[in-house]
Amino acid sequence: MNILDNISILVLSVSLWTGRKKLRQEDLKLADGSELPPQKLASLGSKRVMDPAALAPFATFKRRAERAVLSVGTRFLSGYAVPVEKLDGLMAELDLIKKEYEAAKTEFLSEYDKTVQDWKEQNPGWEEVIARAVEPAEYVGGQLAFKVQTFNINPVEGHETGLETEINGLADQLRHEVRQQAQRTWDDSFRGKLEVGQKTVRPVRAMLDKIEGLVFLEPGLNELVTGIRSTLATLPKAGPIKGADFAALCGAIHLLGNIPEARDIAEHLPVEEAPEEVPAEELETSEESTEIEIIPDLPYVPQFEEAPTEWF
Secondary structure, three states: OOHHHOEEEEEEEEEOOOOEEEOOHHHOOOOOOOOOOOOOOOOOOEEEOOOHHHOHHHHHHHHHHHHHHHHHOEEEOOEEEEEHHHHHHHHHHHHHHHHHHHHHHHHHHHOHHHHHHHHHHHOOOOHHHHHHHOOOHHHHHHHOEEEEEEEOOOOOOOOOHHHHHHHHOHHHHHHHHHHHHHHHHHHHHHOOOOEEOHHHHHHHHHHHHHHHHOHHHOOOHHHHHHHHHHHHHOOOOOOOEEHHHHHHHHHHHHHHHOOHHHHHHHHHOOEEOOOOOOOHHHHHHOOOOOOOOEEOOOOOOOOOOOOOOOOO
């Protein structure tokens, strides 16, 4: 199977304007006799010409677009390799984000002068410093852009080696991205817990969906996906996930991310054992408490085979 027949290349370019300008010596209010270090030793840094909160939405749009692309594709060359069958759905999602980006840009530019003036008022005594650094709204509008390009590639006959090397690295890149996502999921939702909610299963399913869409990069990953999906199918559909179910979910996270802590929980999760019923006559004569006993190191039996180390 020719991998290039199954992928399209997508280049996402979402440019931002930082709202910062270089801080100059004349911007500083120095006491008499004060001296700045030479430029070769230290730089003055930058100054903000407006409230960073006014620009925050554009960074959010960029992150949303990148997450959308990485949910189905993997980084390749200067863009992303996206399965052909996933491209239409991805482009529809990116079009929606772009429309929101453009609407926010229009609103931002319409309020540009007021936003700058508000920033001056929030920083009394520094109005002239801000004014010297302000760019025209037309310039700022040109810095804010949301662009998407898609195309297919083929090597030049007789010079295929470089592209083949990049293509052969796609499976490794996919594994790397899944490991990163598994680690983030563990850190954000699992670390330090012995039970989780239903929402924590979503990122695991998302990782499996991504692997399935790109499984032609390494068909052997099908076995891993099938095994983890079988495990997820046994989990409760409502309420907290705990006990043996939590251990099974931790096992899945370990397989995706090689997370030793997750594996330890999967194999040695302590569980609570219900107290034995004690005859009434013993209760009357005994002063000892009937606390629930904690049974440590309960072995966890995986519901699917451990993935070979060369996978993840």
